[in-house]
Every structure is written in structure tokens, then in C-alpha cells.
Ligand SMILES: O=C(O)CCC(=O)C(=O)O
């Protein structure tokens with residue numbers, strides 16, 4: 057199976073599977089209780105009988121019926137009791153569990169989920185404490201991490217040699233321990249050991265020393281991971297060997313400038329549009345040159361960006377139509393194609409009417425569902441190799457948002473610094489190529505990781521072929 061965490065569909069399946077298992081577990085408990093109930097009755101009955109009998113054994117056994125019943129009880133009834141005690145009630149539950157376990161996430165999935173969470177932490181610059189208390193922007197529900205959860209995240213980071221996140225999560229673990237949370241899994245000494253090593257690995261000797269001093273306060277002189285000990289009297293670390301190791305601050309891959317820019321845009325920072333330019337963006341009613349289907353009911357067209365031009369159409373597809381498209385895509389993996397259906401035809405027709413482009417040469421309507429952490433890294437929709445195809449390159453992109461996303465999930469244009477927020481029922485449209493057919497590199501874009509919620513989009517990549525008389529060439533290559 058592929059990435060659980062980013063697929064809401066798969067995660068939903070897991071949720072229902074777990075619900076099923078809980079009800080099967082409850083059946084098992086009921087059966088076990090019933091069995092115990094029966095055994096108790098037995099015990100009580102035998103208790104009364106034998107205590108009465110032992111008061112006057114001779115008198116008791118002097119009655120032939122009592123004598124007969126004692127023999128019978130011991131010969132047959134106790135055997136029945138034995139059978140009852142030995143009866144295994146767990147069969148149904150265990151076999152259910154065995155079957156379902158095939159669908160369980162494994163260690164890799166857990167590591168993947170932990171890494172996805174740290175990716176979100178970086179992209180949205182979330183404080184460890186905010187994640188741990190679960191007070192995420194845009195989220196109304198609360199879900200918090202225990203000390204053990206934090207420790208687990210720290211350990212995942214450590215095993216990936218990601219000392220930056222190890223430190224963040226181990227500090228959080230320590231903090232929650234200090235606040236009085238208890239754990240049978242981890243103690244402050246173990247956490248400090250991780251902290252000392254991760255500070256050392258990052259070349260942060262000052263911090264390493266501080267963690268070591270904290271360890272000393274706990275009566276521990278040696279760091280097991282670092283294999284170093286403190287000199288008790290001088291309270292200084294013995295053997296400050298690598299004093300000259302270069303020290304880096306922040307995340308180890310901080311030089312990935314391009315990714316940083318993408319993440320900045322995702323956070324809603326670094327959008328490059330001056331107020332003066334912004335004032336020239338408008339919202340208008342649009343009927344595509346009095347297109348018969350839109351003269352009476354024009355659509356609301358909003359400028360999202362000027363160069364390259366990105367426009368958004370409001371209320372372009374109804375909730376009912378979007379539900380249908382999601383349903384068509386659901387049984388398949390994301391992204392998937394929404395195959396023939398009257399609703400798909402209607403949406404295609406609308407795209408053609410509004411953009412004025414021929415969509416018979418376009419790719420099929422594609423549907424994607426991004427769960428938590430789901431993203432699409434910066435890319436261009438056009439490609440050189442498409443030029444050779446009969447239908448030509450991807451001249452334009454139509455992107456319909458089929459859900460609101462409470463936090464994260466924007467579409468950002470990394471070259472020009474535009475960010476478009478998903479709004480359910482709206483579609484954005486832009487040209488990837490200049491009228492000359494030359495690719496427009498300013499259209500590089502990405503889907504930001506979803507922080508809270510589930511993002512549904514459907515896109516239509518419109519091709520060059522068929523547009524010859526619909527979009528005219530300019531005189532310059534980049535007209
Ligand atoms: O989902 C998004 O926001 C972007 C999708 C995209 O890049 C595309 O459809 O070409």
C-alpha cells in the first residue's frame with residue numbers, strides 16, 4: 057500500500073476497520089463475561105453444597121441420594137466445568153484481527169506519518185508546543201500528543217539523523233515530563249541523552265553543555281550516547297574535542313532556497329504584489345463575448361494575478377456536481393480520471409464555453425484528493441515532449457477546487473510569488489504557454505501541503521491542438 061497519511065480515503069477505511077474491530081472486541085468481552093458468569097454460578101452452587109455437607113459428612117453421606125450425587129458430580133459435572141473453563145471465547149475476535157492486520161499500517165507507515173508531521177511543522181513553522189497541544193490554525197477539534205508520542209517523534213527524527221527535529225521533539229518531551237506528565241516508556245535521563253547527542257551532532261556545543269548540566273542535576277554524570285562524562289568538580293565537559301566543528305543553525309537543508317520560497321508562499325508570506333499592482337486586479341461579470349449560455353447568467357470572474365494572468369471563476373460548479381465527481385473518482389487511487397458521466401460532460405462543456413478553448417483534445421478530467429501533508433511539489437504543467445504529441449503541449453490549466461481547506465493546501469506560483477487559496481466551487485485558469493507556443497516559466501506552481509482538512513481538486517489540462525483559430529499568435533515570442 058502507498059502513503060496512508062496523505063490519503064484521506066485510505067485513512068477513512070482504517071477508521072472504519074478500527075470501529076469494526078472494537079465492536080468485535082466488545083462481542084468477545086461479552087462472551088467472556090457470560091462464561092465467567094456461568095462459572096460463578098457453578099462455584100456458588102458447589103460452595104453451598106460442599107459447605108453444608110462437610111459440617112456433618114457422615115450424616116450427609118448416610119443418605120443414598122447425596123452419596124449418588126457426589127459420585128455423579130465428581131465424575132461428570134466437574135468435567136463439564138472443566139470444559140467450560142477451557143472454552144476459548146476469543147476465536148472470532150482473533151480471526152477478525154488476523155484478517156484485518158493485513159491492512160494495518162506498519163513501522164514504515166508510522167515513520168512516514170511522523171516525517172510528514174515534521175514536514176508540516178517546517179512548512180508552516182509550527183511551534184512544537186502548538187502541535188503537541190493540537191491547537192492548529194483552522195482546526196476546531198483538539199487532539200493532543202502525550203509525552204510518549206513526542207518521544208516517538210523525536211526517536212524517528214534521530215533514526216533519520218535529523219538532529220534538528222530530534223532536539224525540538226525531545227525538548228518537548230522533557231517539557232511535558234517537567235509539567236508532571238508520566239510515562240512508563242521514557243524518563244528525563246534518556247531524553248537528555250538524546251538531546252546531548254543531537255546538540256553535539258549539530259555542532260551546538262553551548263546547548264550540549266547545558267543539556268549535560270541538566271543531566272548532572274539528575275545525578276547522572278555520563279552521556280551514554282556520546283560516551284562522555286562530566287568532571288564532577290569542574291562541572292565542565294571532559295574532552296571538548298571537536299570545538300571547531302562548523303555550527304549550523306536551523307534546519308540542516310537550509311540551503312534549499314527554492315523550497316524555502318515555496319514554503320514561504322504556502323504560509324502566506326513573501327507574496328510579491330505591490331498595492332499599486334493589486335489595485336489593478338478586478339472582479340467582473342463575464343460572459344465570454346456574449347456566449348449564448350452565459351448572456352443571461354454571466355459568471356463572476358476575479359483576477360488573481362496579472363503576469364501571468366490567473367483568473368478565478370466563482371460558483372462555477374454546483375455542490376451536487378462536485379459530489380458526483382468525487383464519487384466517480386473515489387474507488388480509484390488519487391489522482392484518478394473521472395470517466396464518462398453526464399456530469400463530467402456538463403463540466404467539460406462549461407470549461408469550453410468559459411475559456412473559449414476546444415476541449416476535445418484535452419486530457420481527461422483528473423481528480424485528486426490530498427489528505428494531511430498531501431502536496432504537489434513545484435512543477436510546470438507543460439513539457440517539451442508534449443510538443444511532439446498530436447494534441448500538442450498543455451496550453452492552459454483549469455483547476456477546480458471541490459473543497460474548502462481549513463489550513464494549508466494553497467496553490468502557489470513559485471516564480472512570481474502568487475498564492476491562490478482553495479475555495480469550494482471556484483476554478484482557477486491560466487495559460488501555460490505564450491500565444492506563440494513558447495512555454496511560460498512564470499507559471500511554475502505547486503500544491504502546498506494540507507495542514508488541516510482534506511483537499512479535493514479536479515483539473516483539466518487543455519491542449520494546443522484545436523486552439524489554432526481560438527487563440528491567436530502575437531508578434532513576439534512572449535506576446
Ligand atoms: O492541486 C493544486 O493546487 C495544484 C494542482 C496542479 O498543479 C495541477 O493540476 O496541475
Ligand SMILES: [Fe+2]
Nearest residue numbers: 435436437501
Ligand atoms: Fe500543475
